Amino acid sequence: xxxxxxxxxxxxxxxxxSMTLQCAxxxxxxxxxxxxxxxxxxxxxxxxxxSEGTTDKGEVxxxxxxxRLNKREFSLRLESAAPSQTSVYFCASSEQSGELxxxxxxxxxxxxxx
Amino acid sequence: xxxxxxxxSHVSVSEGTPVLLRCNYSSSYSPSLxxxxxxxxxxxxxxxxxTSAATxxxxxxxxEAEFKKxxxxxxxxKPSAHMSDAAEYFCVVSAHQGGKLIFGQGTxxxxxx
Numbered sequence: 001x002x003x004x005x006x007x008x009x010x011x012x013x014x015x016x017x018s019m020t021l022q023c024a025x026x027x028x029x030x031x032x033x034x035x036x037x038x039x040x041x042x043x044x045x046x047x048x049x050x051s052e053g054t055t056d057k058g059e060v061x062x063x064x065x066x067x068r069l070n071k072r073e074f075s076l077r078l079e080s081a082a083p084s085q086t087s088v089y090f091c092a093s094s095e096q097s098g099e100l101x102x103x104x105x106x107x108x109x110x111x112x113x114x
Numbered sequence: 115x116x117x118x119x120x121x122x123s124h125v126s127v128s129e130g131t132p133v134l135l136r137c138n139y140s141s142s143y144s145p146s147l148x149x150x151x152x153x154x155x156x157x158x159x160x161x162x163x164x165t166s167a168a169t170x171x172x173x174x175x176x177x178e179a180e181f182k183k184x185x186x187x188x189x190x191x192k193p194s195a196h197m198s199d200a201a202e203y204f205c206v207v208s209a210h211q212g213g214k215l216i217f218g219q220g221t222x223x224x225x226x227x
Contacts (some may be wrong), residue, residue, distance in 0.1 A: 004157075031213050040123070042204060042217040043158075050213060058214070090157065094213060100165050102148050102206075103215065105157040 002026050006091050006106035013081040013113045021076040021109050023091030031094045032074035033103065034058075034066060036087040043090065049074055081113045116141045118207045120218040128226045133177075133192040135221045137205030140186060146208035147188045148215065149179055153201045161203075164188065175199070200225045 004025045013019055025032065030051045035043040045058030047066040055066050063085060065077045074093075078085060088110050092103035121136040139145055149161040162173025169181040175198075179190045188205060205218040 033214075035217075040219060042219040044217075045214060048214060092158075100146060102150075102160045102163050103158075105150075105159075107157040 004091055004093055004104050004106035006089075006109050008109060009107065010110050011112070013078075013111065015082060015113060017081050018077065018079050019081065020078075021089055021091075021111075022073070023075065023106060024073045025091075025093040025104070026072065027093060027104065028071070029093035029095055029104070030071070032068065033092045033094075034064075034074070034076045035090045035092065036060065037090060037108075038087050046076065046089075081111075083113045085111065086113045087111060116143075116145065116207050116209050116216055118205050118216055118218040120203075120205050120221050122221050123219065124222045124224070126224040126226065127195045129197055130194050133190070133195045133199065133223065135190040135203050135205075135223065137188045137190065137218060138186050139188060139205070139207045141207055141210075143208075143210045147179075147181060148206040149173065149177070149188075149190050150204045150206060150217075151201050152204065152220075158204065161190070195223075195225045197225050197227065199223060 007022045033048040034046040044060045049055045049068040052071045067075050091106040094103045095101045117140045119138045147164040150158040152158045162171045164171045164181045172178045177192045202220045206215045
């Protein structure tokens, strides 16, 4: 019962480097989400995918891109990392109506940009 | 627009005493409301949810929350705190837009022996 799997768990990048955060779910959920968590700010939505083949911007999309590769996988890419992107990143998934059932979260990726 | 406010950034209780974590919401619709818990260096786990059924919702680990429409509140309570309850708690409201959820800023719960 893996649920939502994120890789890597930890990463240190230099300013300007690029990387992709991977997320996969095995619950046959339609919707997937990427959040970032910063102290005192709760979780803020970066991008989401309501269903396979669709993606939409959330509250803080600047500096990020996403790909919904298939129903299981939703990746987040930082093209040119900046220190302001130092954060903990969470991937989540939900049934079609996340509002009714809530989300299942991965364990997070702790990213530091130096 | 929908929003959620957690009234305390940090709450400290003694083991065995009651826990109260306060949450107020704003919603133009009948909201769905959730409480999530995050233990240190872990992901978020769903504690309980309200989706327009019974106003008193029971969750895991002895937690419960009461939906009060007149007060626009959804406070989380537990009769007796345990050391293992020390964590960060998030109150969450439905955004009524593409299944999105809006998270509060979090309340850190400390439990003293």
